Amino acid sequence: MAWFRRSKENISTSVPKKDIPDGMWTKCGGCGEIIHRKLLEQNLFTCPKCNYHFRIGSKEYFGILLDAGSFREMDRKMRAVDVLGFTDTKPYKNRIDDSIRKTGLNDAVRTGEGAVEGVPVVIACMDFSFIGGSMGSVVGEKIARATETARKKEKPLIVISSSGGARMMEGALSLMQMAKMSARLAQLSDAGIPYISILTDPTTGGVTASFAMLGDIHIAEPSALIGFAGPRVIRQTIGKDLPAGFQRSEFLLEKGFVDMIVHRKELKSTLARVLNLLGS
């Protein structure tokens, strides 16, 4: 297939080194174990004892999944606009500026091109740290463009989701992003280009109800919360406690909505294997 071209450079699988100061300890959200940052990073931000997956962002995922030095970011400067003049307890404009300052990111998704074990891909990764990974016009437009790039360059598309849903401060325009991205994915699908959706903790609301659930293949990280409505809303609606494990990756696998649950350490090799299988 045309989209399947192995690039010769960059077959390394190493994670770019980060400066980790000594004496930094983190408590595991799963078992409570105190883990040294260095060990945590070596373990791709998963607990060596209980396999709890810490929430990480686009920078870490690109480092884990892409061949060293292969990433070329697209639309890096795109930023949100307060088109409605939205103010709740704080003006949306300030919320955007504060989030940019706090996270060093421009919005809740980063997109670009890169290679996974030599297979060229277009990749998008959401950042939950930016206003809860909320999807507004910037997320919609960047993912739509990434999908277009994948189609035009005939490269597989990989999207890593992590989001609380649509960004309320952009009103109906954020809702329409769901339709926009889904329409572009329809074209990608019609062109026979693979799209792999990776669902991480948490993936809910409008993101799940659009691109995250439209992959040719769905890969979830262990124990990630994945659903349409959030657990709090469901609990309020039905007035009952929710069953254990409800809306977790393992539940979705059992119900038939994800293809596989993959430990973060196996994510890159799994991706490469799947891309190779679909391409051969």
Add this chain to the structure above:
Amino acid sequence: MARVILDFEKPIIELEQKIAEMRSYSDNLDIAEEINKLEAKVDQVRRTVYSNLTRWQRVQLARHPDRPYTLDYIRLITTDFTELHGDRHFADDKAIVAGFGRIDKEAVLIVGHQKGRDTKSNIERNFGMPNPEGYRKALRLMQLAVKFRKPIITLLDTPGAYPGIGAEERGQAEAIARNLLEMSHLPVPIIVVIIGEGASGGALGIGVGDRILMFENAWYSVIAPESCSSILWRSWEYKEQAAEALKLTAEDLKEQGIVDRIVPEPMGGAHRDPEKAAQTLKAILLEELRALKKVKPEKLVQERIAKFSAMGSWKE
């Protein structure tokens, strides 16, 4: 006469009742004079109230329990309507109705959310909140419409997709997402009409089309004002502010480039004269259908994708 009266409707309806009462007394000339005066007054009150509606008041009109629902419009504008049931996998979801019928001579598929009018019918219709089966039934029938080259009309009126355990188990998110993807490239004309409440993904799940029409007093947004209030203000009390901030009226959405055309309602809202609201909609639908039928299917799909791709606002 309306069974439920909203606060801002009260002065108008009280005057109307008074006029009706006086008329029933006699045709005494003195009283006729009085009636004329009152009629002039009610006219003026109507004009003042309805030209100054807040966004929250429009939300209330959109939710008015006497407002025409999908089956009312179907009854008022179609002939030969034949409802079809079930998603062929799990169940028939009564929160979405669908079937083929004729508008004048034109055979079309109509798909719409359906609310109930009393406790019993609301339980049957799940308050217009679909489960995944509703979206899957809609898609099955839309694919049937493609097979037989019939245009599709969807009527949006839901407080949201149902947030329940079963709905999650059976893939509410997947069902909505699938519809967004498939509707974006169905090669027949699709006209979407927001007739009442357009709440979030539950509405959009049957809302991708070539022309987006919206009734004057309907609302459409990413979230209901109450839920928005509870999340952003951490209290249910800020629904009016949330409605204002969300800019969710037909006029707002036209300005945002989401809605193509506003369907005017009778004075006081569609519930004051459902027949008139339906006839207005019928005339507009026929006009839009005529125009869309001239477009080749491939071009229709291309333009539909381009339409949604243009939505949004950002800087770079």
